[in-house]
Amino acid sequence: MTPQLDLRNVTKRFGGVAAVDGVTFSIAKGEILGVIGPNGAGKTTLLNCISGVYRLDGGDIRWHGVSIAGLAPYRVARLGVGRTFQIVKPFGSMTVRENVAVGALFGSDSERPPLRAAFDRADSVLELVGLRMKADLPVSALTIPDRKRLEVARAVATRPKLLLLDEVMAGLNNVEIDDALEMVRAVHETGVTVVLIEHVMRVIVGVCERVIVLDLGRTLADGQPDVVLRDERVIQAYLGERYARRLRGG
Amino acid sequence: MTTSQRWQRILIVLGCAVIAYAVLAPLTSLDGAQALNLPLLTDKLWFRLATITAMFVVMATAWNIIGGLTGYAAFGNVAFFGIGAYTTGMLIAKAKWPFLLALPLAPVAAAIFAVLVGLPLLRLRGHYFAVASLGVGVAVGELVQNLDYRGEPIFGGASGLFMPIFAVPNRDLYFFYLMLGAAGVSIAVTWAVIRSRFGYGLIAIRENEEAAAVIGVNTTAYKVAAFALAAALTGLAGGIFAQWNVFIDQENSFPIAYNVEMILMALLGGTGTVFGPAAGAVVLQLLIQFLSGSLPITLDLPFVPEDAMPVLAQVVLGVLLALVVIFAPRGVIDFFGGRSRLTIAYLRRSLRETSI
Structure with a gap:
């Protein structure tokens, strides 16, 4: 079966540095996949390559078998690829509900709703992510965890088939992370394929069926979380060589 | 009915009256209207x-x-x-x-x-x-x-x-x-x-x-x-x-x-709103004409010779606009419709928004 998203040798260079260096993997429909890696591993760059924000320097990205490399971000979005930004980018002058309704008004090409229906959809998405009570607030009145929820809500409202979440848990405390995980599970259960890009390991283990580890722009490991996290190269990349040696008992 | 709603109604009525006058007053300049001895409004x-x-x-x-x-x-x-x-x-x-x-x-x-x-x-x-x-x-x-x-x-x-x-x-x-x-x-x-x-x-x-x-x-x-x-x-x-x-x-x-x-x-009236730029256009245009002495009402200021009025007009305009941009960045339209009122607190809040 053709995978939903297929990355082949994806490469992105900035000057002489290859931020993403020949990354290859594929995502099946309905999966919930974690992408982790230390700072500078190329996680966000990879996401920008998929969503069309960056142009590839090499390789190809296929959506249901058709190449989407080089498409403008709005075209990728219309195919059904939603995303969030690590540094949230809300529409500041709008209320929470309006932010989400704009997502519903545009987004995936399938059945673009009229204004009234978009606001109805916004309400049901806000219910899903737990922001129903704050729908009429201006964005400036939201706390950081709520702003991250709003970022997710706007992306979910675009009716994506694949949702790319860029560090939606970063900066949250443990209780807030549990709430956010609950939200991610709820979104996944609506039938959306989810890619969770995270720095925090705990998040991935809690919710993902499969994990990809990036380091210095390359794929270091790809597999079930408990297997991957015991992989020596992963431990080395994350915690340094000395720690890895100590684990080995050296 | 709250006070702000009452004010809103009064303002809407007033606004409609002003618009009706602006639209209809020129009709009195028709020959027919003048022959009937209707009072000349414009x-x-x-x-x-x-x-x-x-x-x-x-x-x-x-x-x-x-x-x-x-x-x-x-x-x-x-x-x-x-x-x-x-x-x-x-x-x-x-x-x-x-x-x-x-x-x-x-x-x-x-x-x-x-x-x-x-x-x-x-x-x-x-x-x-x-x-x-x-x-x-x-x-x-x-x-x-x-x-x-x-x-x-x-x-x-x-x-x-x-x-x-x-x-x-x-x-x-x-x-x-x-x-x-x-x-x-x-x-x-x-x-x-x-x-x-x-x-x-x-x-x-x-x-x-x-x-x-x-x-x-x-x-x-x-x-x-x-x-x-x-x-x-x-x-x-x-x-x-x-x-x-x-x-x-x-x-x-x-x-x-x-x-x-x-x-x-547009800035004066309120950018991004429906009526703001129109309101700003009316206010600013009248002000420009008034200050430059084109209107029948003229202003006699001590220490300012009459031929310096157009220059003064430019100065007043400049100062006014600087004040609006700093203290009322959402334009004067923000004070209508009961959302905000012109208070010291509003000006201080705006200043915080517009300054670093």
Whole structure:
């Protein structure tokens, strides 16, 4: 079966540095996949390559078998690829509900709703992510965890088939992370394929069926979380060589 | 009913009364009305002023679509006014078209020009777009005056274009209502845009262009469409102006001062709102005329000789605008409709918003 998203040798260079260096993997429909890696591993760059924000320097990205490399971000979005930004980018002058309704008004090409229906959809998405009570607030009145929820809500409202979440848990405390995980599970259960890009390991283990580890722009490991996290190269990349040696008992 | 709601009602009634007066008062200048000995509410001067004010309502409201809603500070919109004026002017003066047939082509020509210029220019952001659009505004005026073909100026050159006077009874009244109609169309278009998918897309672009793109807004197409819509409305005003004024040249069709004035009107009234730019246009236009001594009411100030009044007018305008931008960044329209009240607390909050 053709995978939903297929990355082949994806490469992105900035000057002489290859931020993403020949990354290859594929995502099946309905999966919930974690992408982790230390700072500078190329996680966000990879996401920008998929969503069309960056142009590839090499390789190809296929959506249901058709190449989407080089498409403008709005075209990728219309195919059904939603995303969030690590540094949230809300529409500041709008209320929470309006932010989400704009997502519903545009987004995936399938059945673009009229204004009234978009606001109805916004309400049901806000219910899903737990922001129903704050729908009429201006964005400036939201706390950081709520702003991250709003970022997710706007992306979910675009009716994506694949949702790319860029560090939606970063900066949250443990209780807030549990709430956010609950939200991610709820979104996944609506039938959306989810890619969770995270720095925090705990998040991935809690919710993902499969994990990809990036380091210095390359794929270091790809597999079930408990297997991957015991992989020596992963431990080395994350915690340094000395720690890895100590684990080995050296 | 709360106090703010009561105030809102009073303001709506007052506003309607003012608009009704502005629309109907010129009718008393009709010969029939004067023969019946109805009291004269407006003379020629007020009349001309009202038409010019309506013209600025069109320009400020149109600018708001690209500058206020989309967030792209266009500094060269006067080019669209001039293109509209010259399209109508050329068709009437050279091709001998009737005015009413030539007028619809003014917004079309301005919009086509906006699409051609907008495609490269709207890739620029912030200050870069502002400066580049200003360049276009200046350049078009110069081209129109200086383009020659076999030694003959194509667009009338420095001596401008003369049109035959449009033969309708009560010509001044006719053009006043035409311009007023254009103002109404501009406001109605803005009202419709703000409530549409298109409008939400434009505001999304203004608030965060990258976020707008990844939720599926075709940002380039939307920006160019907003620019073309603003251009069409501004071009319409230019087209009406050309036949109303009978004579057009670079100086009256491409005045760089209009660029600044239409933006200031939108800022003063409130950018991104439906009625703000129109309100700003009325207030600022009356103020400009008052300060420069064009109104029958004049001001006698000690220590200021009469011939220095126009200079003083500029100073007062400058200070006023600086104050508005700093203390009321959402424009005076923010005080109407019961959302905010003009208090010391409001001014302090604004100052916090507008300063580093």
